[in-house]
Amino acid sequence: MKSGEFRRILWRDNPLLVYLVGLCPALAVSNRLSNALLLAAVMLFALLGTGIAAVALERWAPLRLRLPMRLLLASALVTAAQRFLWAFAPTHAAGLGIYLPLLAVNCLLLASAASGSLAESVAQAAGRGAAFAVGLGLLALAREVLGAGTITLFPIGSFGGVLRLRGLPPARVLAAAPGALLVLGYLSALSRWWSGRRS
Amino acid sequence: MTMLGTVLTFTFVNNVVLGQLLGVCPFLGLPRGPRPAVRVSLGAAAAMPAAAVLSWALRRLVLVPLGLESLELVALGLVLALLLLVPARGRAGLLLPQAVVNCAVLGVALLSAGSGIARSLAIGAAAGAGYLLAAVVFAGLRERLDREWAPRAMRGLPLSLLTAGLMSLAFLAFDRALLSALGG
Numbered sequence: 389m390k391s392g393e394f395r396r397i398l399w400r401d402n403p404l405l406v407y408l409v410g411l412c413p414a415l416a417v418s419n420r421l422s423n424a425l426l427l428a429a430v431m432l433f434a435l436l437g438t439g440i441a442a443v444a445l446e447r448w449a450p451l452r453l454r455l456p457m458r459l460l461l462a463s464a465l466v467t468a469a470q471r472f473l474w475a476f477a478p479t480h481a482a483g484l485g486i487y488l489p490l491l492a493v494n495c496l497l498l499a500s501a502a503s504g505s506l507a508e509s510v511a512q513a514a515g516r517g518a519a520f521a522v523g524l525g526l527l528a529l530a531r532e533v534l535g536a537g538t539i540t541l542f543p544i545g546s547f548g549g550v551l552r553l554r555g556l557p558p559a560r561v562l563a564a565a566p567g568a569l570l571v572l573g574y575l576s577a578l579s580r581w582w583s584g585r586r587s
Numbered sequence: 588m589t590m591l592g593t594v595l596t597f598t599f600v601n602n603v604v605l606g607q608l609l610g611v612c613p614f615l616g617l618p619r620g621p622r623p624a625v626r627v628s629l630g631a632a633a634a635m636p637a638a639a640v641l642s643w644a645l646r647r648l649v650l651v652p653l654g655l656e657s658l659e660l661v662a663l664g665l666v667l668a669l670l671l672l673v674p675a676r677g678r679a680g681l682l683l684p685q686a687v688v689n690c691a692v693l694g695v696a697l698l699s700a701g702s703g704i705a706r707s708l709a710i711g712a713a714a715g716a717g718y719l720l721a722a723v724v725f726a727g728l729r730e731r732l733d734r735e736w737a738p739r740a741m742r743g744l745p746l747s748l749l750t751a752g753l754m755s756l757a758f759l760a761f762d763r764a765l766l767s768a769l770g771g
Contacts, residue, residue, distance in 0.1 A: 410612075411615075412609065412610065412611060412612055416609070453672075456667075456672055462664070463660045463661050463664025467660045467661050471657060486697045489693075492664055494690070495612055498688060561756065565759075566752045566755035569611075570749060570756075573749040577738075577745035584739065
């Protein structure tokens, strides 16, 4: 995969912001940046796992079996990630709630086309994972800054993990459920307007 | 919580799409107009109570006796994968994968985990009714909005998202205080 193509999937063809694919568990956890980044990391892990396994399995499996196989693979990988998080970061795992296991039926994870070689498949999975992280991170950043006036990251050393911004009073509704839909609507309109202006 | 309270909570307060943000992808892709929208979403809505009962049975009969509760997701994934292999023709052949690989349906199965059979069924049915209600209102709104002028960048999906967002805002009016006032 060339670098130009990588940039294209990150911005102009971002699955989350432009095509609105793979929204299911993503929207609900975009209330905090830390939740969004954690979900994106699990997504990248599952994408790489299914991508690698798909190359091995889909060489001989008939077309009918592909979707069921991916579903099973995805649920196994997500379960592994879930057990890992509950063991090492229980507070973060609790923050994701049922939306972490729901990643198993994410459209982005299930609908990726089987592409020829292993390297191609891994590159495609990495590109999709990065694009998912960028889209979800932007959405979560906008929602958290405007809706709560904070930026929540992970606590490292003496840094508690939460940046508080002073200035504008937070619009609480953006941190609640309607905010996810409204902010994503404006973000996708903005990205369309931007790419329409350049072309 | 009483049964009525459960039903009202999962239909209005925690509406699957507008409150819990589950199944937003198929929701945004609904056809225009209430009638076609109902026809398309009936499969998913009917799958919700079925999934709730299924997940209860799976947990009660297989996972808990074997001590495998942590593998609930894999077990559900296995059942869904087997369902995808069921041969179906005509309209059922189109609707089945949609209802199976639907995050709202799996979400209801996960949400009802740990409840008894009656409560699971009530949660599933209420969630399905909430999904249908949201779909009918949304499809009607979209049909009207299609005739109005909108800036080019806003047409299509962004406008759908804003419509759903404003509907979700309206559904915030159904809250626990309202429920307790109703005697739930």
